[in-house]
Amino acid sequence: MAVDDLYLVRYLITSTQPGRSALCWREGASGSWLAEINGVRLCLFHSHEMGSSSLCLKLTGPNEDVAFVEEPRSSSLFSRRYRNSGDLLLAEALRALADLITAQGSLRQSQAVDRTSMHREALFRRVLFGAA
Numbered sequence: 001m002a003v004d005d006l007y008l009v010r011y012l013i014t015s016t017q018p019g020r021s022a023l024c025w026r027e028g029a030s031g032s033w034l035a036e037i038n039g040v041r042l043c044l045f046h047s048h049e050m051g052s053s054s055l056c057l058k059l060t061g062p063n064e065d066v067a068f069v070e071e072p073r074s075s076s077l078f079s080r081r082y083r084n085s086g087d088l089l090l091a092e093a094l095r096a097l098a099d100l101i102t103a104q105g106s107l108r109q110s111q112a113v114d115r116t117s118m119h120r121e122a123l124f125r126r127v128l129f130g131a132a
Contacts, residue, residue: 005069006086009057009093012042016100025101033101044098055094069094 015023015037025044028034032045039062047056047070054071071094072087082088 006090006093009069009090009097012037012057013093013097013100016097016104018104025104027105033098033105044101055098057094057097071095 012023016025023035023037025033025035025042028043028045030045032043035042041060043058043060045056045058046053052073054073056071057069059067059069069090071091072082074081074091082091
């Protein structure tokens with residue numbers, strides 16, 4: 001039985017959920033997000049074509065095999081209407097994955113700022129008051 005795009009994206013959503021340690025995304029070039037799981041490199045990015053932008057997930061295997069999961073194109077110019085419910089579910093899942101990845105990156109960035117502030121405070125106290 002073949003694994004479909006929606007099943008894969010939902011698995012990545014589950015793996016990216018807060019509290020799970022399986023999948024840690026990092027920011028790449030041009031607003032892309034990168035991760036690796038089970039020897040497969042993942043890259044989530046925005047694809048820009050003919051005045052529209054959609055999400056695209058690139059999977060690269062150990063032998064440089066490449067597969068893409070692309071957000072289905074909307075059938076309407078000004079709203080998000082899709083050909084069928086499967087396309088709608090895949091588009092929603094890709095957007096949910098992108099939201100989780102962005103939240104994961106923001107949380108990591110705020111934690112890094114907090115750690116920097118703590119280190120700075122500790123150094124200042126050491127200079128001003130000596131070793132504690």
